[in-house]
Amino acid sequence: MSVGKHIRDPIYGYVKVEASDLNLVDSPLFQRLRYIRQNGLAYLVFPSATHSRFEHSLGAHHVAKLMLEKLRKNGFVNDDQLNEISRLALVHDIGHLPFSHTFEHSLKFLQYIDERMYRDFIGNQVNAKFHELIGVNVLRNCVGEEGLAKLMEEIYVKKEASKQLVKAVISSTLDADRLDYLQRDSYYFGVKYGEISLDRIIEVMEIDRNGNYVFRTKGRDDLEHLLMARYHMYSAVYNHPVKGIFDTALAYTLANMIEDQTIPVEGVKDCEKFFNLTDDYVLSKLREKKDQDGIYKNFYDILLKRKKYKKFILEDTHADTFASTMENKEEEEKLYNFIITLKGNLLVYIADVDMPIDKVKLSIGNGEINLSNTNASKYVNVPSLRRRIIIGYTKDDYFNDFEKKFLKK
Structure with missing residues (x-):
């Protein structure tokens, strides 16, 4: 009788995969995650950040089981539910496309490059992230896991209110996904910002039947540290x-690859x-096209030879003014058309940082404070929104033209 496997992990020592889950881990489409980097082109800035969605998925599975075990002891889930939800944590990223979230950013460019191609590519469903929609399809039609596909659809696509407890573990403010990637990314990026004490967090955090994260007073500092680590x-x-800018350059390249069918529409359905x-597929295609005239020659140098853009950064009120202007659909369209006209030789990256505290409660005395419905800074340190707009450009003339058109004096 198989007892599962223990897989060596740099964050947790060992991650256990139950015998009943080995078929998922060994399936070709889960193994594919070894070749999808967790953080796009981050390795061009942080050289050791080459880790993949594969090890992150195993880590999220491990953390989910720790959270679910506590819920089981509190009588909120049974053994069958624990197994089902932890399996969903295992495959939650199975639908990711090359370079993870960077691929999804490319769809915004595609929308302005070729609206019809954009619609053909994404279909009619727009109320979920693209990789979540693809994940449902992969589980249902490629892996043969109808039960998991249905649960993923309920959580990520339909967002069913009755699944709040599952969402708290799988897809919420302090879920297993985030608790793993903060630690894992911190380790591989070589920084200290994301280091948290997971065992302490699990100890001081409760999840109630409505999917709220409840911290007792003794866990206030731990909650604050966790939120600040994410921030x-x-x-x-x-x-960074x-x-x-590198990720935005890649997103622009991917959009063009979809538009000219280097990345075929049926590639996300078949x-x-x-x-x-x-990732290797995209980079190999870029190498193949490097001698062609047009954008691929330029982006071969940018993405594979690390040819950096010049950059200009807007901060504080200047960044707020620009961002608020781009909330106007006509202004946004004007910006994207400007970028497309310049063939990506000028790109704009909006870097917003905030501290989400939805569904987080602090238990004080005989009552609970819902931090999302009150002045949270009275109870925990909550920094304000930090916004930067990064403009990358290859020639000064491009930036000067951008400044005249889009930066208000």
């Missing part, structure tokens, strides 16, 4: 200006073709 990881690492859609 500073986004500010210093995920939204150079990383942001199981065999989806299996081959990896």
Whole structure:
């Protein structure tokens, strides 16, 4: 009788995969996650950040089981529910496309490059992230896991209110996904910002039947540290200006690859073709096209030879003014058309950092304070929104033209 496997992990020592889950881990489309980097082109700035969605998925599975075990002891879930939800944590990223979230950012460019192609590519469903929609399809039609596909659809696509307890573990403010990637990314990026004490968090955090995270008074500092860890990881690492511009350059390149069918529409629907859609696929296609005239020659140098953009950064009120202007659909369209006209030789990356505290409660005395419905800074330190706009450009003339058109004096 198989007893599962223990897989060596740099964060937790060992991650256990139950025998009943090995078929998922060994399936080709889960193994494909080894070739999808967790953080796009972050390795061009942080050289060791080459880790993949594969090890993150195992880590999220491990953390979910720790959270669910506590819920089981409190009588909120039974053994069958524990197994089902932890399996969903295992496959929650199975629908990610090359370079993870950077691929989804490319769809915004595609919308302005070719609206019809955009609609053909994403279909009619727009109330979920693209990789979540793809994940449902992969589980249902490629892996043969109808039960998991249904649960993923209920959580991520339909957002069913009756699944709040599951969402708290899988897709919420302090879920297993975030608790793993903060630690894992901190380790691989070589920074200290995301280091948290997971065992302490699990100890002082309760999840109630409505999916709220409840911290007792003795856990207030732990809650604050966790929120600040997330805040500073986004500010210093995920939204690093150079990383942001490289990822935006990649997103623009991917949009053009979809438009000219280098990345075919059926590639996200056909199981065999989806299996081959990896980071290496994109980079190999870029190498193939490097001698062609047009954008690919330029972006071959940018993405594979690390040819950096010049950059200009807007902060504070200047960034707020620009961002608020871009909330106007006509202004946004004007900006994207300007970028497309310049063939990506000028790009704009909006780096917003805030501290979400929805569904987080603090238990004080005989009552509970819902931090999302009150002045949270009275109880925990909550920094305000930090916003930066990074403009990357290859020639001064491009920036001067951008400044005249989009930066108000």
